[in-house]
Amino acid sequence: MVVHAPRINGRSIHTHFRWHNPDQLAAQYVADVAYASYGYANYQIVEQVELDEFPRKADGFSYDATTYLACWQRHGGFHQPDLLDYPHLLHQLDLVRQVKSGEIDEVWLFGFPYAGYYESIMVGADAIWCNAPPLQNGRLQHRFVIMGFSYERGVGEMLENLGHRVEAIMSHVYRQQHGAANLWQQFSRYHKTHPGQAACGNVHFAPNSVRDYDWGNPTPVPSSCDDWLNFPHLTGQQRLVTCRDWGNGDIRQHHLWWLRRLPHVGGQSNGIAHNWWRYVVGNEW
Numbered sequence: 001m002v003v004h005a006p007r008i009n010g011r012s013i014h015t016h017f018r019w020h021n022p023d024q025l026a027a028q029y030v031a032d033v034a035y036a037s038y039g040y041a042n043y044q045i046v047e048q049v050e051l052d053e054f055p056r057k058a059d060g061f062s063y064d065a066t067t068y069l070a071c072w073q074r075h076g077g078f079h080q081p082d083l084l085d086y087p088h089l090l091h092q093l094d095l096v097r098q099v100k101s102g103e104i105d106e107v108w109l110f111g112f113p114y115a116g117y118y119e120s121i122m123v124g125a126d127a128i129w130c131n132a133p134p135l136q137n138g139r140l141q142h143r144f145v146i147m148g149f150s151y152e153r154g155v156g157e158m159l160e161n162l163g164h165r166v167e168a169i170m171s172h173v174y175r176q177q178h179g180a181a182n183l184w185q186q187f188s189r190y191h192k193t194h195p196g197q198a199a200c201g202n203v204h205f206a207p208n209s210v211r212d213y214d215w216g217n218p219t220p221v222p223s224s225c226d227d228w229l230n231f232p233h234l235t236g237q238q239r240l241v242t243c244r245d246w247g248n249g250d251i252r253q254h255h256l257w258w259l260r261r262l263p264h265v266g267g268q269s270n271g272i273a274h275n276w277w278r279y280v281v282g283n284e285w
Helices: 022-036 065-074 086-092 095-100 155-173 183-187 225-230 251-260
Strands: 002-004 049-051 106-111 120-124 144-150 221-223 239-241 264-269 272-275
Touching: 022 106, 022 144, 022 155, 022 251, 086 095, 086 120, 095 120, 120 155, 144 155, 155 183, 155 251
Parallel strands: 002 049, 002 106, 106 144
Antiparallel strands: 120 144, 221 239, 264 272
């Protein structure tokens, strides 16, 4: 867990702006992911680093307190390109060695708006798209993911980052499966694109959503979302669902509802495990 917490007027930036406490966000996220994965993803923070600095951008630029505050106060003028210098971060924190030695499996970054993080990025010799271009690293055969979280926002947004990671990885896992064999495509159906055949939808679209982030839509639609709780014994049984089923528009409640329906049991079909969390957090493909 790496917290970029530069000081402004003698206080960490998240204290200065009265943003969330990173420790509290991390603790709730750990609990939520364990709940969502039925205990499979049991995260432990084995090392925490707090850096009193603005992280370096891909072109070498770094804010200081004065330049960042000026941009924040005028609501613009933030540096472009915004992207964090990920290779520099890997070297700065000796992350590749720690992954190779088995000390860590994953890295979480906590920062402020315009820190330059991707929501998630995969690193390794055979890394894949993980809601960001893969960061190829020939020294590392074992893939790992760097998550990017903002302490200006809440745990719901952290779960959204995880949800997009799920989408990217499971799309890759099922990339060679077609028709009924592509269970990921079946799982992620929603009414707008598949009228009368909605299942669980995706991170932005609940079963009845008509636009991105439309998690508060009260319109009832038929959905087989509950059938996925019985995976792999799918019957196709449907019922009418509305936003009441996933928290009436609450981002965290919707994402927990969605993540809980990911297949999470033993066995396999067509060489693909019935426990999708093995792929999402274990990179086992």
